[in-house]
Amino acid sequence: MDREKRPHSTITATELKQHLGMYLDYVMANNEVVVTKNGEKVVRLTPYLSDLERYLEIRERAVDYLGGGKRVSYEEFLEISAKSEARLEYIDEEIVLLASPTASHQEVSGNLYVRLREYLRSTECQAYYAPFDVHLHKPGVKNPDVVQPDLIVACDLEKLTEDGRYMGTPTLVVEILSPSTRQKDMVDKLRSYMLGGVEEYWIIDPDNRKVLLYSFAERNIRDLSEYRLGEVVQSACFPGLEVPVSAVFES
DSSP states (O other): OOTTTSOEEEEEHHHHHHTHHHHHHHHHTTOEEEEEETTEEEEEEOOOOOHHHHHHHHHHHOSSOBTTBOBOOHHHHHHHHHHOSSOEEEETTEEEEOOOOOHHHHHHHHHHHHHHHHHHTTSSOEEEESSOOEEEOOTTOSSOEEEOOSEEEESOGGGBOTTSOBOSOOSEEEEEOOTTTHHIIIIIHHHHHHHTTOSEEEEEETTTTEEEEEEEETTEEEEEEEEETTSEEEOSSSTTOEEEHHHHSOO
């Protein structure tokens, strides 16, 4: 992506006029052309970049980015996200690119979704699975985080907009760990969910075959429970919601 690494050629304005088609082909092959006039650089021709690609290029080159990512406004993130086919999150004013889930990840998600949907059938709450944006407003922070949990349970269904977007706060959130998301899920997103008003957070750890259950109160950790194979996960905020750990990981 870096312009300094992309092959480039320097030509005069006259050469560009005489061989425009040739230089357009050169640029479309992911090269750059710098055009000079009277010995001064006046134009740079570069391949077209999508908004996401342009953001990633800028992110690589700039020196004033914090925490390894470009800090953008909430409105800028929404604009980039709307134009991109990639799965994106927005945490602490930085854009996070999500990888596609694995087959085993999908199995765990499916197992839990079936259990949650069955339990919620007689309630006024609803389970949703990723990709599904959740906007979390943290106290004293202007820009909300925008995350895509693997599963959520929403009880404030009046916060669903006419176009199907959810602008409320989930009661329960589930994240399934992977090597690329472990740190983010156990630190950054834990903080987002706690400060964002979520009441309960399940972290599913496929490598160690266990479930961590955080319950929050007044935007602080109230309790932490760990469940392993042979035990049954018991929800802290949904009486009667019980899921055997073995059922979480069954294939």
